[in-house]
Amino acid sequence: MTFQKTDRFLVAGLGLLGARYALGLTRAGLHVDGVNRSRPNLETALQKGYIQTGKTADYADLVSAADYIILAQTPSAMLEWAGRWGRCCKPGCLITDLAGVKQGLVEPLQALLPQEVEFIGSHPMAGRELSGAQNAELVDFFPANFIITPTGQNTPRGIAFARALADTLGFAHVCLLSPAEHDRMIGYVSQLTHAIAVSLMCASDNGRLAEYTGDSFRDLTRIARINGGMWAELFLWNRQNLIAEIDQFTSTLQALKERLATGDAEALKEMFALSTQRRAAFDKKPEEEKG
Amino acid sequence: MTFQKTDRFLVAGLGLLGARYALGLTRAGLHVDGVNRSRPNLETALQKGYIQTGKTADYADLVSAADYIILAQTPSAMLEWAGRWGRCCKPGCLITDLAGVKQGLVEPLQALLPQEVEFIGSHPMAGRELSGAQNAELVDFFPANFIITPTGQNTPRGIAFARALADTLGFAHVCLLSPAEHDRMIGYVSQLTHAIAVSLMCASDNGRLAEYTGDSFRDLTRIARINGGMWAELFLWNRQNLIAEIDQFTSTLQALKERLATGDAEALKEMFALSTQRRAAFDKKPEEEKG
Numbered sequence: 001m002t003f004q005k006t007d008r009f010l011v012a013g014l015g016l017l018g019a020r021y022a023l024g025l026t027r028a029g030l031h032v033d034g035v036n037r038s039r040p041n042l043e044t045a046l047q048k049g050y051i052q053t054g055k056t057a058d059y060a061d062l063v064s065a066a067d068y069i070i071l072a073q074t075p076s077a078m079l080e081w082a083g084r085w086g087r088c089c090k091p092g093c094l095i096t097d098l099a100g101v102k103q104g105l106v107e108p109l110q111a112l113l114p115q116e117v118e119f120i121g122s123h124p125m126a127g128r129e130l131s132g133a134q135n136a137e138l139v140d141f142f143p144a145n146f147i148i149t150p151t152g153q154n155t156p157r158g159i160a161f162a163r164a165l166a167d168t169l170g171f172a173h174v175c176l177l178s179p180a181e182h183d184r185m186i187g188y189v190s191q192l193t194h195a196i197a198v199s200l201m202c203a204s205d206n207g208r209l210a211e212y213t214g215d216s217f218r219d220l221t222r223i224a225r226i227n228g229g230m231w232a233e234l235f236l237w238n239r240q241n242l243i244a245e246i247d248q249f250t251s252t253l254q255a256l257k258e259r260l261a262t263g264d265a266e267a268l269k270e271m272f273a274l275s276t277q278r279r280a281a282f283d284k285k286p287e288e289e290k291g
Numbered sequence: 292m293t294f295q296k297t298d299r300f301l302v303a304g305l306g307l308l309g310a311r312y313a314l315g316l317t318r319a320g321l322h323v324d325g326v327n328r329s330r331p332n333l334e335t336a337l338q339k340g341y342i343q344t345g346k347t348a349d350y351a352d353l354v355s356a357a358d359y360i361i362l363a364q365t366p367s368a369m370l371e372w373a374g375r376w377g378r379c380c381k382p383g384c385l386i387t388d389l390a391g392v393k394q395g396l397v398e399p400l401q402a403l404l405p406q407e408v409e410f411i412g413s414h415p416m417a418g419r420e421l422s423g424a425q426n427a428e429l430v431d432f433f434p435a436n437f438i439i440t441p442t443g444q445n446t447p448r449g450i451a452f453a454r455a456l457a458d459t460l461g462f463a464h465v466c467l468l469s470p471a472e473h474d475r476m477i478g479y480v481s482q483l484t485h486a487i488a489v490s491l492m493c494a495s496d497n498g499r500l501a502e503y504t505g506d507s508f509r510d511l512t513r514i515a516r517i518n519g520g521m522w523a524e525l526f527l528w529n530r531q532n533l534i535a536e537i538d539q540f541t542s543t544l545q546a547l548k549e550r551l552a553t554g555d556a557e558a559l560k561e562m563f564a565l566s567t568q569r570r571a572a573f574d575k576k577p578e579e580e581k582g
Contacts, residue, residue, distance in 0.1 A: 125505045145503055175502065189500055189508045196487055197511070199544040201566035203536075209480055210572045211466065212436055214416045217480045217573070219510035220488070224570040228563035232556045239551045245494075246548045250541060253490040257537045260530045265523045272519035275492035279515040281501045282508070 001160040003030055003068075003168060010034070010066035011051065012059075012081055014041040017098050017124065018072025019133035022050040024141070024169040033066070035059045044133035063088040068161065071097040074233050075105045082112045082119075091116035094161040098124050100186060101237040102149045102179035110153045120158040121149040121179060124171065125190070129225045146171035149179045187241030192249060194231060195242065197224040292451040294321055294359075294459060301325070301357035302342065303350075303372055305332040308389050308415065309363025310424035313341040315432070315460040324357070326350045335424035354379040359452065362388040365524050366396045373403045373410075382407035385452040389415050391477060392528040393440045393470035401444045411449035412440040412470060415462065416481070420516045437462035440470045478532030483540060485522065486533065488515040 007030060011022045014036040022045055025032045034051035036042040042054045055062060063069070063085045071078045078097055089095070095117060099105055106121035113119050126144035128135075146166035150159055159176070166174045177185065201224040235242055259267040298321060302313045305327040313323045313336055325342035327333040333345045346353060354360070354376045362369045369388055380386070386408060390396055397412035404410050417435035419426070437457035441450055450467070457465045468476065492515040526533055550558040 125503065127505075127507075144505065147503070173502065185500055185503050188495070188497065189504045192491070193508050193511045195544065195547055196491070198562055198566040199540060199547055200483070200487070201569045202547075202562050203540045203543040204479070205569070206479065207569060207572040209476055211464065212416065212438070212476050213480045213573055214418075214435065216418075216514045217484050219513060220484045221570055221573060222510060223507045224566040226563045226567055228560040228567070231563055232559040235551055235559060236554060236556060239554070243548055243551055246544060246551075249490060249494045250544060252494040253486065253537060253541060256486055256490055256493075257534055260526055260534055260537075263527060263530070265527060268523040268526060269519040271489055271493050272517045272522055275489040275515040276517055276519070278492045278496070278498060279512055281498040282504055282512060 001157070001164040003028070003164060005029060005031070007031065007067045008033065008065050010062055010069045011072055012036075012069060012085075013072035013077070014045045014051070014054075014133050015072065016128065016131050016133070016135055016139060017126070018070065019045050019050055019136035020139045020141075021070050021072060021098070021169065023048070023136050026050055026052075028168050030168075033062045035062060041133040045136075048133070048136075050133070050136065059085060060088045064090055066090070066093060068165075069093060069095040070165075071095065071099075071109075074230055075099050075101060075237055076233060078105065079108060079112065082109050086113040086117065089114065089117045093117045094158060095119045096122045096162055096165065098122065100127070100190065100234045102182045104237055106149055106151055106179045107153075110151065118153075118155060118158040120154050120162050121151075121182075122162045122165070123147045123149065123182065123186075124166075124169070126171075129223065131227050141170045141172075143172035145173045145175065147182055148174065148176045149182045150176060151179065183238050184241050187238055187245045191235060191238060191242045192245040194223050194226060195235070195246060196249070197221050198226060200224065292448070292455040294319070294455060296320060296322070298322065298358045299324065299356050301353055301360045302363055303327075303360060303376075304363035304368070305336045305342070305345075305424045306363065307419065307422050307424070307426055307430060308417070309361065310336050310341055310427035311430045311432075312361050312363060312389070312460065314339070314427050317341055317343075319459050321459075324353045326353060332424040336427075339424070339427075341424070341427065350376060351379045355381055357381070357384060359456075360384060360386040361456075362386065362390075362400075365521055366390050366392060366528055367524060369396065370399060370403065373400050377404040377408065380405065380408045384408045385449060386410045387413045387453055387456065389413065391418070391481065391525045393473045395528055397440055397442055397470045398444075401442065409444075409446060409449040411445050411453050412442075412473075413453045413456070414438045414440065414473065414477075415457075415460070417462075420514065422518050432461045432463075434463035436464045436466065438473055439465065439467050440473045441467060442470065474529050475532050478529055478536045482526060482529060482533045483536040485514050485517060486526070486537060487540070488512050489517060491515065 009032045011034045022032045033053045045051045109119045148162040300323045302325045316323045324344045336342045439453045
């Protein structure tokens with residue numbers, strides 16, 4: 001699929017990533033409109049030229065004119081939006097999202113929308129410890145992953161739309177997972193790491209230690225600065241997977257503690273050897289490193 | 292204290308940090324000798340010009356000629372070394388180390404060495420996921436912390452030596468802590484984070500997820516590549532503090548899990564707000580950022 005200059009995109013929700021999508025599509029020479037319930041992000045997106053037209057209410061005209069819609073809100077806001085505005089979409093309209101959870105979202109969204117409108121789930125794995133349209137330019141989509149999560153309701157045209165979007169926005173890798181596979185994966189690689197970083201900061205009042213910290217502590221806790229409203233929702237939407245990951249991680253940490261308590265140096269070294277070997281698989285390949 | 296061109300330094304142990312110390316002192320125009328039980332690191336340090344003379348055995352002449360000695364080994368090897376070679380040190384000789392644990396090491400070392408030799412503990416917080424003399428040039432001591440851990444046995448001259456060493460090697464910050472304070476701090480900012488990263492990698496066979504990981508996962512687990520022998524020893528030497536930190540962290544993670552399990556979004560947001568606020572104190576100040 002190739003986008004045409006005459007195509008009309010609509011971004012619903014102009015926070016950090018919604019505005020970044022609008023910016024990327026506009027830079028590619030495409031027509032982008034935007035809607036946002038509150039005024040500041042909309043004003044920023046208009047002033048910076050990320051969108052051509054924008055509204056905070058009465059979206060029906062912009063929705064019905066759109067060929068492609070990007071839902072860039074929290075999962076609950078997406079469901080509300082689709083219930084309210086879905087009926088205004090024109091037949092053949094293709095819609096995607098950018099939510100970090102998929103099970104419990106993609107199929108309900110597909111069910112809410114009219115038959116002649118196709119929703120295809122996708123997730124740009126490119127969050128940052130930032131928020132708001134004013135920071136959109138700081139988000140870099142290379143070398144991030146773009147994950148498409150089709151269901152039995154999706155068509156090759158819907159998947160081609162999501163792929164074309166990822167290419168236009170400059171993602172390095174595109175992959176397909178089912179919503180369930182996506183949520184299991186994200187529970188481990190993203191949500192568990194955020195839960196750990198948050199717990200590490202909450203475990204003790206550690207500000208007095210700031211002057212002693214090295215890069216390893218800073219790297220591990222960078223993600224403890226968190227957009228609380230959005231992450232509470234993402235955690236709760238995926239709580240079954242996240243609780244399972246927390247349990248598995250906790251029992252491994254307890255095993256390490258047991259080895260410490262019994263003074264078993266050899267058993268500790270076995271864990272260190274395993275972690276060293278496994279971590280090697282996660283090193284960036286040279287072509288993924290940024291210059 | 293200012294070092295003189297006629298002063299003789301001896302580095303005992305030419306692994307990554309020992310070789311980096313030798314390199315830094317040699318670059319400052321000082322005379323550095325080195326001893327190391329095995330040949331490869333010694334050969335590297337000689338070939339690269341980090342040391343002027345080196346030996347793998349019969350060190351008595353180099354030890355007795357030294358004005359300043361740096362013990363750059365594991366804690367147990369330092370104790371063995373001091374027991375064997377301490378009696379060869381010349382009166383007035385100043386000795387320091389670079390171990391990541393201090394309680395149970397500094398006072399025993401002071402007790403092992405002759406009365407007229409002063410040992411002052413210090414810890415350069417500049418480890419890397421590397422080892423060996425061949426990687427010494429990759430270690431950057433700016434903007435790392437250099438921690439001096441004096442006891443009642445130390446003199447202003449001993450502390451001045453450690454400060455001069457930190458300045459010569461280019462550390463950004465020097466601070467003084469008691470051995471007990473040092474070990475409590477390091478249990479939290481360094482050892483707990485390593486225990487977490489290792490446990491995260493050991494918790495599941497996750498190589499198939501490597502293609503989906505983003506920077507947050509990579510940052511958090513970077514330190515899971517670990518020098519097993521050295522870290523097993525550091526963990527065990529500080530196990531009381533580390534076990535206390537693991538327990539405190541684990542109960543906080545369990546509290547987060549409880550909030551998830553009961554679906555308490557407000558209580559989750561409270562944790563996120565606390566972690567965000569606390570993490571802000573750990574951001575690097577602009578003058579610490581490298582160009």
